[in-house]
Amino acid sequence: MTNKFELYKCKICGNVIEILVSGDGHPVCCGEEMERMEAKNDNQNSVGLTEKHSPIIEYDSDGNVNVAIYNHPMEDAHYIMFVQTISKDKNEAKIKYFYPNEKVQMSTDINGDSISARSYCNIHGVYLNQ
Ligand SMILES: [Fe+2]
Structure with a gap:
């Protein structure tokens, strides 16, 4: 589950993404779940x-x-x-x-x-x- 405006980072490649619309899934990059940045x-x-x-x-x-x-x-x-x-x-x-x-x-x-x-x-x- 994601929430609007959360930021996620890929530990492998460094991609940073922002959630624009909430969803049930978890963002994945480079084959792994991305880390939510607190x-x-x-x-x-x-x-x-x-x-x-x-x-x-x-x-x-x-x-x-x-x-x-x-x-x-x-x-x-x-x-x-x-x-x-x-x-x-x-x-x-x-x-x-x-x-x-x-x-x-x-x-x-x-x-x-x-x-x-x-x-x-x-x-x-x-x-x-x-
Ligand atoms: Fe700094």
Whole structure:
């Protein structure tokens, strides 16, 4: 059984997929069941990471919603690959991809009072805003 917006990763090839519509089956890649990625937040860094992964949601006076990550490497070997905003009712989502040396910043027009944001680091996985 899958649920909308769950993320799964293939342990063999590294494919990452998102569930758009829930179903009874389990995603398979490279002949094996994919691993569901649990979202963490920066307060759960038991290994003492100094970089920050959880997206920060900021609201400006015009009602725009901006999402950013300020203290994370953006190097070839370690970087934030995407940030996604999702409305709390799970009826709207926006995703932006990032590449090494870029700033991790995006805006969204999803209703500002009711969004969550998550990031995906190529090394450390999925993080939710706090
Ligand atoms: Fe990281």
